[in-house]
Amino acid sequence: MADLTRVAEQDLMKSSVEEADKPALVAEPPANLDDNSSSSGRGCFAEKEKEDTGGHQPKVSRNRKREFEDDSRKVHMGEGHGQTVAAHYNELQEVGVEKRSESRIFYLRNFNNWMKSVLIGEFIDKVRQKKNSITVLDLGCGKGGDLLKWRKGRIHKLVCTDIAEVSVQQCQQRYSDMKVRSRPSERIFNAEFIQADSSKELLSSKYDDPAMCFDICSCQFVYHYSFETYEQADMMLKNACGNLCRGGYFIGTTPNSFELVKRLEASPTNSFGNDIYTVKFEKKGEYPLFGCKYDFHLEGVVDVPEFLVYFPLLEEMAKKYSMKLVYKKTFREFYEENMKNEEHKMLLKRMKALEQYPANDHSSLASDKPDDYEHVEELMKNGKAELPMGTLSKSEWEATSIYLVFAFEKQL
Numbered sequence: 001m002a003d004l005t006r007v008a009e010q011d012l013m014k015s016s017v018e019e020a021d022k023p024a025l026v027a028e029p030p031a032n033l034d035d036n037s038s039s040s041g042r043g044c045f046a047e048k049e050k051e052d053t054g055g056h057q058p059k060v061s062r063n064r065k066r067e068f069e070d071d072s073r074k075v076h077m078g079e080g081h082g083q084t085v086a087a088h089y090n091e092l093q094e095v096g097v098e099k100r101s102e103s104r105i106f107y108l109r110n111f112n113n114w115m116k117s118v119l120i121g122e123f124i125d126k127v128r129q130k131k132n133s134i135t136v137l138d139l140g141c142g143k144g145g146d147l148l149k150w151r152k153g154r155i156h157k158l159v160c161t162d163i164a165e166v167s168v169q170q171c172q173q174r175y176s177d178m179k180v181r182s183r184p185s186e187r188i189f190n191a192e193f194i195q196a197d198s199s200k201e202l203l204s205s206k207y208d209d210p211a212m213c214f215d216i217c218s219c220q221f222v223y224h225y226s227f228e229t230y231e232q233a234d235m236m237l238k239n240a241c242g243n244l245c246r247g248g249y250f251i252g253t254t255p256n257s258f259e260l261v262k263r264l265e266a267s268p269t270n271s272f273g274n275d276i277y278t279v280k281f282e283k284k285g286e287y288p289l290f291g292c293k294y295d296f297h298l299e300g301v302v303d304v305p306e307f308l309v310y311f312p313l314l315e316e317m318a319k320k321y322s323m324k325l326v327y328k329k330t331f332r333e334f335y336e337e338n339m340k341n342e343e344h345k346m347l348l349k350r351m352k353a354l355e356q357y358p359a360n361d362h363s364s365l366a367s368d369k370p371d372d373y374e375h376v377e378e379l380m381k382n383g384k385a386e387l388p389m390g391t392l393s394k395s396e397w398e399a400t401s402i403y404l405v406f407a408f409e410k411q412l
Contacts, residue, residue, distance in 0.1 A: 017079040079292030081228055081293075081305050105276055105299050107355045107366055108396040112403075114353040115331060116220050116253065117149055118338050119405055123249045124153035127215045130247065137161070137214045139198055139240055140222030144171030145176060150189060159212070161194040161203060163225075173211060174292045179312050199232035203239045213245040219252035221313075223402075227307035229290050233316060241321035241410065250323060250408040257308040261287060262292070275369075277399040283321065289313055298399065311406075323408040331403045401402075 103109070127134050139144060141160035150158050158177075162168050172193045179188045196205050204210045217240045227237035240250050263272045264281055271280035276299040292308040315325050329337070338344045348354065354370040357376050359365045365373070372393040379385035392400070 032229075032305075047049060055365065070367065081225070085336050097318045103300055105301070106395065107353060107392055108276070108400055109301070110191075110351050111353040111392060111400055112221075112253075112394070113145070113161070114351050115334060115405065116146060116350050117347060117351070118344055119251055119253070119334075119407075120149045120216075120218060124155070124249050125406065126249070127247075128348075133157075133214070134215045135159075135213065137203075137217040137240070137243070139217055139219040139236075140225075141171050141193075142169070143167050144174040146218065146220065147171070147174055152176065152314055154188045158189050158191040159194065159203075159207065159214075160191060161196055161198060163195070163197045165195045168193050198239045199228070202235070204243055207243075210244060213248075214243050215245055215248045217241065217244060217250045217251070219254075221253050223252055224253050224306050226307045227290055227292070227309045233290065234316075234320075237314075237317055237321055237323075241318065241323050242410070244321075244323075244410040246412050248410045249326070250260075250318075250410075251406065253331075253403055254309055255296075255306065255402050256404040257310055257401055259330070260308065263402075274395040274398055275299075276395050277402075279402075311404075318408055322410055322412040324411050326407040326409050328404055328406045331400055331405065334405050349390070354392060356388045357391050358388060360388075365393070367395060369393075369395075 034247075034322065047341040095252045099155055114389065121160060124134065134153070136150060136155050136159070138150070140158045142164075143161045144160065147158075159169065160171050162171070172191075175191050175193075182188050192208055194203065196203060204212075208280060219236075223236060223240075226232045262277060264270070264279070264284060266272070270283060271278060275280055280295045282293065287308060287310075289310055292305070293305050293307070295304075296306045297303045311328060315328075318325070339348075355366055356363070357365065357373055367373070372395055373391070375389050375394060375397075378386065379389075380387065
């Protein structure tokens with residue numbers, strides 16, 4: 001816990017009331033999407049996140065530090081939520097492309113997948129400027145949804161690991177099928193597959209080569225599960241960064257704790273959301289650094305407990321493993337920045353990450369609620385868009401805007 005002593009106590013008491021983002025999208029989200037800010041937050045996220053202006057941070061008080069240790073120890077003594085998460089993903093049924101296309105969140109899932117594609121592609125390109133043989137750790141690989149991204153990136157070696165045994169088996173089967181379907185002239189990366197709880201088990205002892213050095217560790221929509229305790233969050237960081245090469249990258253996507261708490265404090269109840277996602281906390285006003293649990297539900301995909309990740313703390317903890325933050329961006333910021341790239345815009349279209357508005361004669365809109373497309377009508381009225389255009393429904397924009405992307409670089 002010595003790492004926590006460098007975290008400013010005043011920063012730990014800051015809240016999620018971030019400056020409202022303005023919309024600037026090909027298919028813009030509702031202009032008031034982030035206007036529900038609240039200054040009434042209490043606890044460690046009670047005011048606007050403070051930028052690090054000088055690098056000096058006072059120590060956490062001894063009482064405060066002891067409180068973190070005690071909370072962490074109490075949670076750590078139990079089995080924790082790892083098995084709940086594993087059981088949930090083990091029980092998720094694999095569905096075909098046709099069934100997925102009928103999902104209410106078809107475009108949302110494609111949009112999130114596009115975000116991952118752009119992020120992964122960006123850092124593969126960065127590594128390839130220095131070397132051709134790229135080794136990757138996919139930390140929380142799930143069923144192998146990113147295998148094609150690694151294939152496109154022409155990496156040399158991939159290690160896939162996940163807490164859910166069934167997911168790892170399905171990932172391995174997808175890899176085998178991909179090799180069978182590949183062209184004879186195409187070289188597919190080598191891969192190994194490991195079922196393990198990366199927040200409690202040291203992965204390097206399970207590798208074929210324990211001294212293996214990774215150029216990229218990708219952790220997509222997973223790291224927040226480890227913030228149940230300090231020990232788990234630290235073990236996940238050790239697995240993510242401990243075997244990174246010098247100049248290697250730890251990249252990922254995770255819920256934005258400041259956005260979550262901001263929406264919670266603006267809600268009259270202990271929950272918020274819409275018809276496709278809901279977030280429910282046990283109570284308002286108290287947000288411990290570890291074990292701050294909330295229940296997250298995303299239509300047909302996720303229904304498990306998660307934990308707030310206070311990002312300034314994650315950044316501080318990562319220094320233990322010689323990691324420096326390259327950037328942290330909200331999904332909105334990342335999207336707007338990358339839509340300036342024509343290649344990324346074309347990829348967005350190919351991946352069907354946005355739906356056409358209005359729908360054509362052979363299709364229907366994802367949402368049957370008229371107000372879910374008021375943001376498009378507003379753009380039309382102000383002369384800022386022409387139909388047809390690509391967009392997500394308001395409900396989907398709200399769901400995807402709770403996330404952020406991040407990237408750290410190994411400094412040793």
